Amino acid sequence: MTTIKRAKGFWLSISLSLIFFAIVQVLIGGGSLNPFYQNTLMFIGINIILAASLHLIIGITGQFSIGHAGFLAVGAYASAVMTMKLNMPFTLALIVGGLAAALAGLIIGIPSLRLKGDYLAIATLGFGEIVRIVLLNIDYVGGASGMQVSHLTTWPWVFASVLVTIIVIRNFTSSTHGRACISIREDETAADSMGINTTYYKVVAFAIGAFFAGIAGALYAHNFYIIQPSNFGFLKSFDILILVVLGGLGSLSGAVLAAILLTVITTFLQDYPETRMIIYSLVLIVMMIYRPQGLMGTKEITSMFKRKGGSSHENKNTAA
């Protein structure tokens, strides 16, 4: 019974999002959506992918990673090399971007099995910086002056990527593997002693999260006309972090909502970068003091429409 209900809900959301896609597509085709709104829409899509991918690492698995811009950079540069230097089609570049970032995720994920909490945070921050400095020193990709990339990212690409990201992460979370990841978040030592291979799941979560960050990187690179290593410093990592923190550590729909909300705010504050950073930092501080579980906690938006008691299986604890 519940499976049928769930399947119904699944197809309902898919068809609703397809309708949304079609409406936007018609608006773009008809020319009634000007480039500014189109760009904002693309940006929202890219940020949703980033937020969802980091949500899998921090919110579900409880691994506090603040080097997400590193994965974004790997994806961006790998895909840009594919299209610009090797003249490959965009589809292939997108996948290669994701795979390159997943490989980077494996490389940082495997040593990360020995680290926890703050130490992991600092190590991932260091990893992000290493990626940036390495890119800065490779002349093949233009060094500090960056790389020119043609504009290939279109609305259907962004939409399809967002859809795939959300479906994969949603299904991963509710699978056995996702449950194992959540148990690591709640108490790693206890999960380990219950026979869960914590190392394996941490690395898997890292690799999947990094893969989607790489896809976002590919879309990001082909949405702008130039990419530079300075675009991927740790400020970018913090930008992504705040999406997850604001939405709620452990809530996918929260991360998506925060991505939409903050992208819109960012767009309006484009001319006042300092104000934007002040608002972001105040949000982080006030949020952590008064509502550390974020806007949504670990709840999903779908559980709000269920009747009372229906959500009794929902986890009451906040992440980490």
Next chain:
Amino acid sequence: MELIQQLINGVSLGSIYALIALGYTMVYGIVKLINFAHGDVFMVGSFVGFYSITVLDLSFVPALLISMTVCALFGVLIERIAYKPLRNATRIAALITAIGVSLLIEYGFIYVRGAQPEAYPNDVLPTDKFDIFGVSINSQSILIFGVAVVLMIILQIIVHKTKIGKAMRAVSFDADAAKLMGINVNNTISATFAIGSALAGAAGVIFGIYYIKIEPLMGVLPGLKAFVAAVLGGIGIIPGAMVGGLLLGVIEALVSAAGYSLWRDAVAFVVLILILIFMPQGLFGKNKKEKV
């Protein structure tokens, strides 16, 4: 000879890292928090020193003392407003708050005064050159190293000979037990922040004099590297931070000397990751077993 020259540069840079790393290590030792804003306290210290020298027309020592005092107060203010409400929160919440405080200081500062850099006047300290066995040593390097050593000795005396130092050691060992013994934990934590921030302020002034150029985002990279230094020596251990800082400075200087100066910043993070993987307790730490 070139090598010795580089080693001396490395030690000067390393003593700046060491001063910042001491604050990280003390705060971490007592509240188990990576105070991301520490690098920004260093930046504020540098600017306070700059304004004391240029606007108030003070010489080096008064400027250093003013900067240390202002930073000490600033550090306590940060602790009381942002970190104290989170004393019993999760470590991730505390870490996120620290990141938020760091960004707030940086961009609040830019908002108030703009992002343009300033140049320290170069006549604050004498800049004679000595030639010893064919190595030319700048008198500034010696003075900077001297100031750092004196501050570290004062810190050791405070931590090991005074009442507040004893309280700090007790709280870092076991905060609850210390409370039961009548130690005022809140005041002790504030004192730790004050001392650590004062050292960061001093490092800021020294940095400004040595590297001339200062700007609102200057604290980020030295702050992170000082954290690397603290981890290298074993976080929470005061002599470890000093040795870690000096070692990191020397490593960076050697990397530059070998012709890889563009990779200098990456090396610090590679050192960090290697240390975390192979020796997470640091050079001076003991290995601790974890319990369920």
